[in-house]
Amino acid sequence: MRLPIISALIAAIAVPTFAESWDDTLSAARGQTVFWNAWGGDERTNDFIAWASDELDARYGVTIHHVKLSDTAEAVTRVIAEKAAGKTEGGSVDLIWINGDNFLSMKEQGLLYGPFVQDLPNAKYLDLSEGSAATVDFTIPTEGYESPWRLARFVLTHDSARVQEPPRSVTALLDWASEHPGRFTHPAVSNFMGATFLKQALIELAPDPALLQSEPTDETFSGVTEPLWTWYDALRPHLWRQGKTFPENESVLQQMLNDGEVDFAMAFDPAAAAAAVERGLLPFSVRSYAPEGGSIGNVSFVAIPFNAAHKEGAMVVANFLLDPATQARAQDITILGSYSVLDPAALGAQEKAAFDALPSSPALPTNEELGRTLNEPHPGWMTRIAEEWAKRYTE
Template sequence: MRFSVLTLLALGFASPALADWSHTLAEAKGQTVYWNAWGGDARTNGFIAWASGETERLYGVKIEQVKLSDTAEAVSRVLSEKAAGQDAGGSVDMIWINGPNFLAMKDQGLLHGPFVADLPNAKYLDLGAASPASVDFTVPVEGMESPWRLAKFVFAYDSARVSYMPDTMAGFVEWAAKHKGRMTHPDPSNFMGATFLKQALIELAPEPGALQQPVTEEAFAAQTAPLWAWYDALRPNLWREGESFPENQSVQNQMLNDGEVDVSMSFDPASTAAGIADGSLPETARVWVPKAGSIGNISFVAIPYNAAHAAGAEVVANFLLEPATQAHMQDISVLGSFSVLDAGKLDEAGRAGFAALPSAPALPALADLGPTLLEPHASWMERLTAEWAKRYTK
C-alpha cells in the first residue's frame, strides 16, 4: 500500500503546537518566502513548486523560488545589502547552500540563527557533533542551517557496453586504457568535475585526515602529489585525450545516452533511474561507487540575518523535515533524493511511508552505496580546481 503525503500528514506528522512554534506560525502566516535555489534541475524545481502549494495550504506560507545558476549570487546579494546598511527587510529569505558559501556567510555574520533546534521536526534528525547533519564540509553547522536532502557522489555507466567497473578510483587508469576515449568528467570549474577530483584525492592522499583541515601550501603539495601522478596517467585515455571536457553533468549524461562515452556521474544516487524513466539515459544504465565508498554530504537551507520573512523561512525549513515530505522527496517519480532523517527516530507510520516507496532496476539501496566519505575542508576545493586549471588548460 502506498502512503500519500497528505495521508501521512493526517496521521500526525503536522508540526506540534508548541508555544514558541505557535508564535512562529502566526507570524509566518501570509508571508511569501523567497527561496534562492539552484534552478538547473527540473525535478528539483518541480518539488519546490509542490512544496509551495503544501506550505500555503497548511500554514498560509507561499514559496517563490529565485532560480540561481550559482549560489554565490544570493550570497553576494546579502553582502551588498549588509554593506548598504540594510539589516532588515532583505530580499533573500532562504538559500539552498553548502560548503564554501555557508562558510563565507557564517564567518561574516550573515546568517539568522541558530534556529534548527527550534524546529519541531528537528526531533527526527541526528544532531550529534559528528553527524552529517551537524557538519558542512568540515565546518560545524551550529544550528545556522537546516538539512533538507542527502547527496552522494555516484557514477552511472552503460552496462550494455561495459562489462565491469574498477573497484577503486586508482583503477580508472587501467580501465580507461582498456576503454580508450570512453570516459571523461565535467570541467572542474563545475562542482561535479571538482567532486570527481576530490573523490580521487580522498583515496590517493597519503594522509586523508589532512583534508579535514584548512589547506596550506605544504599540505596541498604533499597530499595532491599522488593525485596529479594518477591524473597524468589517466588523461591521455580520456575522451578527446583530455583536451576538452563537458560543461556539466547534464551534457555528460547526454553523451552517455548518445553512446559517445560509457560513464557519467552525479551527486544524486536516484538520478540514473530517473534518467531512464524520462528517456535521457539508456535503459541499461546502472549505478556504481568505489568499494571504499564515495563523497557524501547533506544539502542545507540557511536564512540570512536580514531576511524579510524569517518566520516563514523557518516554517518552510520545518516542512522540509516532515517525514511525509522526506518520503515524498525520496519517491523516484518525484525527486529520488535520499532522506536526511534518522530512521531510528521515526515511528511506525513514518517508516511505512518510506517502505512503500517504489523501486527501479537502476535505483540503488542505501546499503549499495557503501560508506559515506566526508568532504574535504571547503578551502581544498578552490585550491584543487585552480591547480587543475593551471596544469591542464591552455
C-alpha cells in the same frame, strides 16, 4: 510560605511553551512569500520546490518564490552587498540552499540568522548529536545555522549493456580508460560535479586522508595532491577529446551517456540515474554504483540570511522540508529520488512504512551497495584544487 509557590506559578505561566512559540511563527509567516535562492539546474528539483510551494500555501499561507541559481555564490554575494550597504532588514534573500565554502564564508562574516534549527518542531526527526551528518557541513560545525533537507552521495553511472564490469576505484578507472580511450570524461572542474570527481580521486589517492579534514596549507596541499596530479596526468590523454574540452555539467554528461558518446556519467545523487530512466532520459541498462572504498557524501542544507525579510516563512519552509511525508516524497525516484536526511531511529511505524513502500529500480543502488560514506574535505581543498587544475590544464 505561599508567596514563592505563587511566584513560581506566575513564572511558569509567563514562559511560552515550544508549541506556543511555533504557533507565533506560523501566525507571523502567514501571507509571506519566501525567496528561496536554490540551484535551478535540475528539473526534478525545480518541480519539487514548486510542489512544496503549493503545499505550504494550502497549509500555512506561505509560498515559495524559487530564485534559480547557477551558482550559490550569486546569492551570497547579494547578501554581502546588502550588508555593505547597511541593509540589515528587509533583505532580498530569505532562504539559501547552501553547502561548504559558501556556508563557511557566510558564517565567518556574520551573515546568517540563528541558530534556528532547534526551534523547528520536525528537528525531532534528526540526529543532532555532535559530529553527526546533520550537524557538520564540509567539516564545519553548523551550530544550528543550517537545516538539512536532502542527502547526497557521489556515484558513477555506467551503461551495463556496454560495460559489464566497471572500474571500482580511480586506479582501476585509469586502467579502464587507457584500454577504452575517449569513452570516459567528467564535467568541467569549474562545475561542482567536476570538482567533486577530483575530490573523490584525491581522497582515494592521498597518502594521509586525515589531512583533508583541516584547511590546506601550501605545504599540505602540495604533498597531499601530488599523487592526484600524477594520476590525472596519466588519465587525461585517454579522456573524451583527449581531455582538451569537457561537458559543462552533469546533465550534459548524462545526455552524452544516453547518446552513446561516452560509457559513464556521474552524479551526487544515487537516485539520479533511476529517476532519469523513469523519465525516459537514460536506457534501462544503466546502473549506478559507488567506488569499493566508499564515496564522498554530505547533507544539503538551507540557511536564512541575517537580514531576511521573511524569516518566519523561511523557518516554516525549513520545517516542512523535514516532515517525514515530505522526505518520503523527495526520496520517491518517480518524483525526486533524494535520499532522506532523517534519522530512521526517530521515525514511527507509520512513517517508516511510507519509506518502505517507495518504488525501486535496478539502476538504484541500495544503502549496502553504496557502502561507506567518505567525509567531505575542508572547503579550502575544493577551492584550491579547482584553481590548481585550471592552472595546470587550461592556462
